[in-house]
Amino acid sequence: MTHDALPELPAPLAIDYDTVHVVEPAHQAALVDELQHRGTRIVAIEGDLVMAAGRAGVAAWAANSWLAPAEYGLASINEAARTLKAIQRNWHGHHLAHFRRAELIAAKLPTIRFRPLAFPAPPPTAPLGAWSLVARDRMIVSPVCSRPFADGQPLFVEDRHGPPNRAYLKLWEALILARRWPGVGQRCLDLGASPGGWTWVLAELGADVLAVDRAALAPAIAGRANVVTQAGDAFAIDIESTGPVEWVCSDLIAYPERLLALAHYWCRAAPLANVILTVKCQGTVDAGLIAAFYEIPGARLAHLSANKHELTFFRLADGGPAEAARWPAEA
Numbered sequence: 471m472t473h474d475a476l477p478e479l480p481a482p483l484a485i486d487y488d489t490v491h492v493v494e495p496a497h498q499a500a501l502v503d504e505l506q507h508r509g510t511r512i513v514a515i516e517g518d519l520v521m522a523a524g525r526a527g528v529a530a531w532a533a534n535s536w537l538a539p540a541e542y543g544l545a546s547i548n549e550a551a552r553t554l555k556a557i558q559r560n561w562h563g564h565h566l567a568h569f570r571r572a573e574l575i576a577a578k579l580p581t582i583r584f585r586p587l588a589f590p591a592p593p594p595t596a597p598l599g600a601w602s603l604v605a606r607d608r609m610i611v612s613p614v615c616s617r618p619f620a621d622g623q624p625l626f627v628e629d630r631h632g633p634p635n636r637a638y639l640k641l642w643e644a645l646i647l648a649r650r651w652p653g654v655g656q657r658c659l660d661l662g663a664s665p666g667g668w669t670w671v672l673a674e675l676g677a678d679v680l681a682v683d684r685a686a687l688a689p690a691i692a693g694r695a696n697v698v699t700q701a702g703d704a705f706a707i708d709i710e711s712t713g714p715v716e717w718v719c720s721d722l723i724a725y726p727e728r729l730l731a732l733a734h735y736w737c738r739a740a741p742l743a744n745v746i747l748t749v750k751c752q753g754t755v756d757a758g759l760i761a762a763f764y765e766i767p768g769a770r771l772a773h774l775s776a777n778k779h780e781l782t783f784f785r786l787a788d789g790g791p792a793e794a795a796r797w798p799a800e801a
């Protein structure tokens with residue numbers, strides 16, 4: 471059997487950046503600050519893509535960090551598609567509508583069906599690269615990305631009846647990235663729990679939940695057999711009053727300084743627990759203050775697709791999730 475010789479693939483263009491971060495416009499300033507704080511240089515900003523030089527690795531404010539970027543000149547649509555297919559199979563095209571040719575290239579790539587995840591389920595394991603056209607004749611590609619979802623956004627089979635609000639999606643996303651979730655009978659603390667979206671997630675998994683809030687939880691959640699509610703100040707709760715816990719979750723609305731102290735306390739008080747905590751950021755983000763979270767051993771931070779102007783702090787037993795930023799950055 472003979473094979474036709476494959477035409478040679480084009481050589482990548484020279485680039486002066488190491489990482490590309492996809493960021494929502496509302497968080498671009500915070501991302502730029504973060505990258506500068508990490509000692510990286512912003513080389514260019516093209517729409518929602520921020521190109522940075524210096525190995526900062528995953529950035530907390532990025533929706534997705536492209537970790538192995540390369541650029542190619544675009545001689546033809548066929549050549550671009552061939553180049554992508556030669557690198558790997560699975561690609562997500564980012565913002566293809568900018569250029570008609572991008573859609574034509576995408577049409578020549580294998581179709582990927584992004585099936586909604588039925589929680590709890592591990593994230594997809596197949597590598598998913600990202601590519602985009604940054605000019606009519608310039609393609610940027612990265613076979614390695616920080617998140618296993620298209621543009622970093624997981625799709626879920628949503629539950630429109632059980633939870634009292636949509637905040638449950640934030641905890642689903644955090645637990646999916648953590649690749650772990652509480653099991654039956656595990657003790658979970660949910661700080662700032664009302665009206666009960668997170669408590670609902672934990673209780674559905676069969677965990678025993680102590681839900682603390684000044685406000686009441688929805689009766690259907692508060693009344694569950696594996697949920698105990700406590701009305702009052704969540705900052706006044708300590709390990710002596712809760713007893714041992716395997717999970718500490720907090721979605722409290724409070725100043726980041728107070729949440730930093732809270733994270734320090736629970737990471738020390740429950741050294742083996744998995745800690746997941748929302749860091750609410752008001753207005754301009756203080757990059758120095760955010761950096762202080764990394765002083766907690768094992769700390770990671772990520773902007774989840776379900777997050778608003780806030781980050782999610784992780785301190786997990788296995789040091790993950792890899793999708794979240796840590797300090798110092800990965801080599």
Ligand SMILES: C[S@@+](CC[C@H](N)C(=O)[O-])C[C@H]1O[C@@H](n2cnc3c(N)ncnc32)[C@H](O)[C@@H]1O
Nearest residue numbers: 637662664665666667668683684703704721723
């Ligand atoms: C974003 S909401 C939590 C939503 C919740 N995770 C859910 O899934 O339904 C923040 C909560 O923090 C509570 N909160 C703020 N400060 C508090 C404090 N010092 N002590 C207790 N609860 C507090 C508020 O009452 C509010 O219910």
